[in-house]
Amino acid sequence: MESPLLNKSLEFATQIVLFYEEYSKSKRDTTIAKQLLRSATSVGANINEAIYGNSKPDFISKLHISLKEVSESIYWLTLLRNTKLFEYDYDNSINLAKEIKRMLISSINTAKQNIDK
Numbered sequence: 001m002e003s004p005l006l007n008k009s010l011e012f013a014t015q016i017v018l019f020y021e022e023y024s025k026s027k028r029d030t031t032i033a034k035q036l037l038r039s040a041t042s043v044g045a046n047i048n049e050a051i052y053g054n055s056k057p058d059f060i061s062k063l064h065i066s067l068k069e070v071s072e073s074i075y076w077l078t079l080l081r082n083t084k085l086f087e088y089d090y091d092n093s094i095n096l097a098k099e100i101k102r103m104l105i106s107s108i109n110t111a112k113q114n115i116d117k
Contacts, residue, residue: 005103009044016040036076042069056115067104
């Protein structure tokens with residue numbers, strides 16, 4: 001199944017995995033980067049689960065989890081950008097995450113409208 005939302009979330013997760021690999025080589029504390037890695041990779045995993053969910057409420061629930069995870073990822077990326085401890089194009093990843101967030105909100109709203117029909 002071709003899904004623009006799933007494709008964007010995979011692109012985002014890939015960016016963050018590659019970021020984490022470089023960041024971990026910097027010999028800095030990886031606590032925040034690990035949090036980012038967990039939340040960013042969870043976004044697409046939950047979208048994928050939603051697509052293959054059992055019911056419309058299950059679909060909506062998984063998308064809500066993805067929405068929470070992408071919001072958390074934006075937080076960690078912003079924190080890392082603000083610390084200036086590691087050189088990275090944070091704004092590119094933040095913008096992609098915000099795009100995914102908008103898509104998730106739209107998908108959730110559409111699914112909620114369709115559940116009543």
